[in-house]
Amino acid sequence: MRYILLSVTLALSFIGCSSTLTPAISEYTIFPSSFTDKSDKPLSEHTLTIASTKSIPSLASKNIFYLRESGESGIYLYSRWSDTPNVFIERSLNTQLQEKKVFISILPSTSTAHSDWILEANLDAFYHRFSADGNSQGFIDITYRLIDASTKRLISSKHFTIIVKAPSNDAKGGVYALTQATQNLSEQCSQWLITQVKQ
Numbered sequence: 001m002r003y004i005l006l007s008v009t010l011a012l013s014f015i016g017c018s019s020t021l022t023p024a025i026s027e028y029t030i031f032p033s034s035f036t037d038k039s040d041k042p043l044s045e046h047t048l049t050i051a052s053t054k055s056i057p058s059l060a061s062k063n064i065f066y067l068r069e070s071g072e073s074g075i076y077l078y079s080r081w082s083d084t085p086n087v088f089i090e091r092s093l094n095t096q097l098q099e100k101k102v103f104i105s106i107l108p109s110t111s112t113a114h115s116d117w118i119l120e121a122n123l124d125a126f127y128h129r130f131s132a133d134g135n136s137q138g139f140i141d142i143t144y145r146l147i148d149a150s151t152k153r154l155i156s157s158k159h160f161t162i163i164v165k166a167p168s169n170d171a172k173g174g175v176y177a178l179t180q181a182t183q184n185l186s187e188q189c190s191q192w193l194i195t196q197v198k199q
Helices: 002-021 085-100 171-198
Strands: 026-028 047-050 063-067 073-081 105-108 117-130 136-148 154-165
Touching (some): 063 171, 085 105
Parallel strands (some): 026 073
16 A cells, blocks of 8 residues: 555656646747838728638647748647737738728728728748758748629739748747748738729
């Protein structure tokens, strides 16, 4: 009986020691960048709905993914996003468009109000990508479609590939690069939409 109690005590002590050795999980977020040169009035009288970004199931999670040149992919075990990449991208673009006043109004995908245009997106990549030369980058691949809500006609589409060099080959470096890439994407997409409203 004494041997059993000793074994249980040792097992519980081992479990307690093991749990203290597990690294804490770091959580990261991407804040929208503020645009200083704000417009006084809307560039367009159109209203826009930003539809929910579609992506493959793995990118709809809070995991931070890395991708190697060989095609091997994985997640950082002790690092994660505070939200999904889809949400970061939508929020960042929404902020850019609001501050630049590209449209008279921007509606979320959950709104029941009718808008003039709808912006759809397919996110195909949001990775910390490693190259054969030992460097790594934040890598985003996404396609946008601008649609007339009344006629369902495609007004224009645009494919973006954003690559930003990471300062280090770890989760922290990947987060930095993907943050910069997300902000760059918002800037380039907003400029594309500005071109569309001016036509």
